Amino acid sequence: MNSALLFAVVTAVLIPAHQFADHIVQTDSDASHKADPGWTGWRHLLIHVATYHLTIAAMLAATLALLDLPVSALGLTAGMAFSAITHALLDRRWPVRLILRLTGSAAFADRQTPVCGMYLADQSLHYACLWISALLIACL
DSSP states (O other), X not given: OOHHHHHHHHHHHHHHHHXXXXXXXXXXXXXXXXXXXXXXXXXXXXXXXXXXXXXHHHHHHHHHHHTTOOOOHHHHHHHHHHHHHHHHHHTTSXXXXXXXXXXXXXXXXXXXXXXXXXXXXXXXXXXXXXXXXXXXHHHO
């Protein structure tokens, strides 16, 4: 299997899987409290990251099986682990705000209209991390 083709297929799965898992599967409670301090925040975050990655894994497994595409256990493990770790880190919210501040976009982090700066930056960072996850899955 050509790794470029596998990368394209995996990426084509991860993007809609992300949208579905982050916006439909995630509960309002988890979305509202995953960045809270203490155990409450961590509990909501862990539930979200688990349900998010179960959703992604199911969609990816179905696609790979139906299209009979080979992936290595190492690539799949590395890609999913990278996604889980980065997703959890970004969803604590302070890393997104820090990145915006460090890149000279602190005002964007506080913007609510016409768009929510933190939300758009969060989603952009998730996509960048999913790109790396797809590369790991396809190339390892």
